[in-house]
Structure formats: structure tokens, C-alpha cells
Amino acid sequence: MRKINVFDTTLRDGEQSPGVSLNFEEKVEIGKQLERLGTDIIEAGFPASSKGDFEAVKRISDLVSDSSVTGLSRSLQKDIDVSWEALKNGAEPRLHVFLATSPVHMKYKLGMTPDQVVENAVESVKYARQRFPKVQFSAEDACRSDWDFLVRITEQVIDAGAEVINLPDTVGYITPAEIQEMFTYMKENVRNIEKANLSAHCHDDLGMAVANSLAAVEGGADQVECAINGIGERAGNASLEEIAVALHIRGDYYKAKTDLTLNEVKRTSALVSRVTGMQVPNNKAVVGDNAFAHESGIHQDGMLKEKSTYEIITPELVGVSSNRMVLGKHSGRHAFVEKLKELGYHNTTEEEVKRVFTAFKALADKKKEVSDEDIFALMTEEKLDSSTAHYELQSLQVNYGTHNIPTAALTVAAPDGEVVEEAATGSGSVEAVYNTIERIVGDAITLKDYRIQSITGGEDALAEVFVTVRLNDEEAPGRGTAHDVLEASAKAYIHAVNRILSRRAEGMETAETLEV
Numbered sequence: 001m002r003k004i005n006v007f008d009t010t011l012r013d014g015e016q017s018p019g020v021s022l023n024f025e026e027k028v029e030i031g032k033q034l035e036r037l038g039t040d041i042i043e044a045g046f047p048a049s050s051k052g053d054f055e056a057v058k059r060i061s062d063l064v065s066d067s068s069v070t071g072l073s074r075s076l077q078k079d080i081d082v083s084w085e086a087l088k089n090g091a092e093p094r095l096h097v098f099l100a101t102s103p104v105h106m107k108y109k110l111g112m113t114p115d116q117v118v119e120n121a122v123e124s125v126k127y128a129r130q131r132f133p134k135v136q137f138s139a140e141d142a143c144r145s146d147w148d149f150l151v152r153i154t155e156q157v158i159d160a161g162a163e164v165i166n167l168p169d170t171v172g173y174i175t176p177a178e179i180q181e182m183f184t185y186m187k188e189n190v191r192n193i194e195k196a197n198l199s200a201h202c203h204d205d206l207g208m209a210v211a212n213s214l215a216a217v218e219g220g221a222d223q224v225e226c227a228i229n230g231i232g233e234r235a236g237n238a239s240l241e242e243i244a245v246a247l248h249i250r251g252d253y254y255k256a257k258t259d260l261t262l263n264e265v266k267r268t269s270a271l272v273s274r275v276t277g278m279q280v281p282n283n284k285a286v287v288g289d290n291a292f293a294h295e296s297g298i299h300q301d302g303m304l305k306e307k308s309t310y311e312i313i314t315p316e317l318v319g320v321s322s323n324r325m326v327l328g329k330h331s332g333r334h335a336f337v338e339k340l341k342e343l344g345y346h347n348t349t350e351e352e353v354k355r356v357f358t359a360f361k362a363l364a365d366k367k368k369e370v371s372d373e374d375i376f377a378l379m380t381e382e383k384l385d386s387s388t389a390h391y392e393l394q395s396l397q398v399n400y401g402t403h404n405i406p407t408a409a410l411t412v413a414a415p416d417g418e419v420v421e422e423a424a425t426g427s428g429s430v431e432a433v434y435n436t437i438e439r440i441v442g443d444a445i446t447l448k449d450y451r452i453q454s455i456t457g458g459e460d461a462l463a464e465v466f467v468t469v470r471l472n473d474e475e476a477p478g479r480g481t482a483h484d485v486l487e488a489s490a491k492a493y494i495h496a497v498n499r500i501l502s503r504r505a506e507g508m509e510t511a512e513t514l515e516v
Ligand SMILES: CC(=O)SCCNC(=O)CCNC(=O)[C@H](O)C(C)(C)COP(=O)(O)OP(=O)(O)OC[C@H]1O[C@@H](n2cnc3c(N)ncnc32)[C@H](O)[C@@H]1OP(=O)(O)O
Pocket: 013, 016, 046, 048, 049, 050, 073, 074, 075, 076, 098, 099, 100, 109, 110, 140, 170, 233
């Protein structure tokens, strides 16, 4: 296995993400975490760009000993001098100096001829080598540069003392096949290439930064430059975690590996996301919240039988505690029964599972994700309420408007099996529902207490209603759970009535038994 050096640029190119500006403490915290992650090189900033960046690069360079710390410099002696001041006390000071090599950059941005660019780059590398033990030269916009010009400048900066040559895809333009061919070309045509390592630094403008970095490795790159969560200028850099995990999982194909401590990946990603304020999308590979979540019934069933059916990366590999089975509208019975067991329901009958699964599917149609608390509520209803089911709500419709009298229409299965339809008005929607139930039961019912709470947070949370009602001389509490507040209110009321009727039936049974 070939070792690939990981050059992290979260603190330099990553900080160039529009809207991101890290203070001293934040940069140092990320620097320490990158060392824990095991990155070979940490590009801590651009020392000549500001006093703050200078101080942060200096602090990280002084503090970090297990990674080599570097800073970026233009091809100017004053930038190199400032970088030396920031990095000189580090364990392995290294300079990253760059100059553009593409026709468009040389002509319009730098106003230099190709010969002047070569001359200037060589001078800077020689100057830097008088201080730094290790110098990396980047040919900015290499992927839009003439390959033979790249060969020429590379040979000369290697002769001047550069030991790493970076060929960046500065504007995210190249394709995987092209970059692989370009690296192969450089390996085959640069006469002194054995004295230097080649590095790839890819941007994601066309969404190919990770694919291009891996293709560069196939073409012979010894180093990849990347950022945590793929942050960076414009659409960002290649994402470090995706490259590292791809090399780990597909080492059989790439025949290459990194020395990263992969189980620090998730923690590093979370830190960078929190500190930069750049949220990681849920569906982001490796570190997104959904990366180890399974929602559909067929996938969940496969996972329960054998994890490798649908999981090529174990969550533990990158420091995520476990995968997640999300119960939602696409889930099936296998995952549902597994969840019941996990929640401690070991002795459920097939009939119970069937009924609760039906209620779960109905809820999942209305709610994005069914939580453990929701399932507890459904099971509580099943366990406690099916035994007292005298009246059973079948459907409910409420008509409410600020200028109308609220009207409710309910369909309820009565204790004798008859399906009754009734309607009534009220001063509010809940009262209209309760007046309708009173008509169906055919007896005076008084509401003594009414309380409502949501079971989980969010707009689509389940509502739980608690009531106390009085029917003739008897009082009973009732509880109802539903996605809708009015349905939960109706269920709670009917539940209380059913309890009173059950109590009466039990009393009668006892009296009859006593008589016998
Ligand atoms: C591809 C990349 O990501 S490169 C890194 C980009 N990162 C940054 O630019 C962040 C930090 N930059 C800064 O803080 C500032 O741009 C500074 C301090 C570096 C320079 O600021 P200023 O002196 O105000 O110059 P400004 O940024 O406007 O222009 C850049 C100048 O550097 C020149 N330049 C650009 N690249 C290089 C280079 N590699 N070597 C030498 N000069 C360069 C430009 O031609 C321009 O020169 P000019 O003023 O003679 O036209």
C-alpha cells in the first residue's frame, strides 16, 4: 500500500469560504483537533495576510508537534519572511509558496511572461530554502496550464530545492480522466521527479473535487490537499473525510492508504461545522446525519439480517456511535417489531403488532419521522385502551371559522357494534366535538378537566390530551393521542366514557357473581 500524505487546508483555503472568519482561539482549537486526526500537514493560514492570521499560524506551529505546520506565501520575499517568522519555531517548518502558471493568470492577473514566472518561482524557492528545511511549490491553476510548461517550471523549482510540487485545479475545471493523465504525464516527463512528491489540490466547482483527487492518486499523486467538510473558496475544496474513507474502504482498488485516525473524523467535522457556522448537509457522505441512517423497509430488513447488505462503511470507523433505523412511512414490519423489542415490548401478540403497525403507518403518513416517544404512546393506547373499547372513534370532521358556529360531525362504533353518525355545535371546536359525543352516548356528560401536551417537539408532533369527565354520578380520567389536537381530544373523551362504562360492567358482573 502506498502512503498518501494528507495536507489539510481547512484553516487556509477552508477559511476562504465566503462568510467564514475564524478567530485566534477557534483556529488553534481546530489545529489541535487536526493533529489528533493525524493529518500529515496542517496549512494553518496565510501569515502575510493579516496580523491575526500570523498570530494563529505561529501559535499552531509552536503547539503542534505530530503534524508538520505550513503557511501560504505569494512568490514574494516579504511574504516568505513573514511566514518564516510565524513558522520558525515549529517542529518541522515548511513553506507553501505559489505562483500561477496558466496563460490567463500569467497574462491578466500577474502581468508576467512565462519566462518571468519561471524565473520568479525559482528565485522564491531558492530564497525560501535558505530558511525552511522543506518547501512546497504550487503552480496555481495548473489544470488549465500547458503541460510542457508545467514540466519546465517543475524541473526548475525542484532543482532550486522544492520537495513537493502541487498541481492545483484552482477553478474546479478538470475531469477525473484528464487529471489522472496529467499526473501520469508529469511523472513520466519531469526529469528529476524522483526528488519531489506530487500533490493534488482540487476545487469542487463541477462537483468533482473528490473524484479528481482520487484520480490524481491513481496518476501518481503522493499528497492530497483537502478540507474538513469540503469547505473552501467558492464551492469548496475536496472533502478530507470523503477522500480518506474512500481510500480506506477501496484500498483494494487504489492500493493506497492514509495514516489518519479515522475515528476522529466525525468529531473533527462537527467542530469545524460549529465553529465556522457552515452546516453539514444531512445527506453529506461520511459525516452527514443521514450517512448511517436507514429508512426504507427493505433496507431496514436487510440491515437486520446482515449489515453489509446496505452499509459499506461502519459508523464506528469514523467515530459515529451507531447506525440509525429511522421509522417513517417507508419502514416495514421487521424494523417496527425490532423497535418494539428495543423499547422493551417483548411479549406483544401478532394481533397487537398488527393493530399498532396500522396506527404507526397512519401516523407516519402525516409525520416525517416517528420517534420512540410516539411508539410508546401508540403502544400505551393499544395496551391500555383496547380492553375498554366500548365506543370507538371512526372519523371526525370539524367545521371552524372565525365567523361561523363551530360544528363537529363524528362517526363512532357503539358498544353494540352499530356505527352511529352524529353532529353538534359548540362555542369552540372541542366543545362541538364533545357535544356530539354526548349525543351519541345519549347521557349527560360533564368535562371536569382538560389538558394538552405535545409528545415530541416540532410542528408535526403527536398531541396528547388528558381529560376528566363525569357521566351521571361517576368520574373517570381519559387520555387520547393523535397527530391532530381535535382527534386527540375526541379520543380522550371517549376513553374516559369507556372507562366509566367498563367500571359499571365490571360492577354488574361482580353483583351477578355475588347473587349466584
Ligand atoms: C488560489 C488561492 O486560493 S490563492 C490564496 C488566496 N488567498 C488570499 O488571497 C487570502 C489572503 N489575501 C490577502 O489578505 C491579500 O490579498 C494580500 C495581503 C495577500 C495582498 O493584498 P494586497 O496587497 O492588497 O493585494 P490584492 O489582494 O489586492 O492583489 C493581489 C496582488 O498579489 C499579486 N499576486 C497574486 N498572486 C501572487 C503570487 N503568487 N505571487 C506574487 N504576487 C501575486 C497580484 O498580481 C496582485 O498584485 P498587484 O497589486 O501588483 O496587481
